[in-house]
Amino acid sequence: NTQEKIKKTKATLLINKKNMGAGFVLRKGMNYAIKKNYDIAVIIAGDNQDNPKEIIKLIKPVTKGYDIVQGSRYLNGINDMPVFRKITTKLFSSFFRFTTSYTLTDASNGFRAYKVSFLKKIDFSAKWLNKYELEPYILIQAIKKGFKIKEVPVSKHYNRKDGYSKMKPIIDWWRICRPLFKNAIKK
Secondary structure (H helix, E strand, C coil): CHHHHHHCCCCCCCCCCCCCCHHHHHHHHHHHHHHCCCCEEEECCCCCCECHHHHHHHHHHHHCCCCEEEEECCCCCCCCCCHHHHHHHHHHHHHHHHHHCCCCCCCCCCCEEEEHHHHCCCCCCCHHHCCCCHHHHHHHHHHHCCCCEEEEECCECCCCCCCCCCCCCCHHHHHHHHHHHHHHHHC
16 A cells, blocks of 8 residues: 555655566656756665664765665674575675675665765666666766765564465575676676
């Protein structure tokens, strides 16, 4: 019921007629923020895993000069993370560190903030970024171009009864790792 809930607020609702992928939607939102000349764009999960009250933790460092503020569920310690997800997120962060030589404790966490002026300097228009490739791609571009990145502790809530990941094993894991493989090959 997301659309109905949003329509009751003063928020702007961007709608896609069909599912084009997470990267497509994020790019649409980022381009909207650029077009409207916003200062900051915040990405938050739509599955209630992220706490909206923690958005301020992401925004504050952006106002102090950081270009990307990455949420990390590992900086505070984790209580209820499913074991399989803990393994895969740790592996991804290790692979990220290996391919970029940049340490992030939680490189796959989608709860983050971008300075919109930074987004204007990154070309994220490629169609191959339509699924789960976009977020790691943007992080890699930021590292390569010397932009300022900061991690802050955030919490995640995993609903063990109803919670699930929309990521499909193998195909979506390949998609999220694809920018890392491309970066490793270019080294």
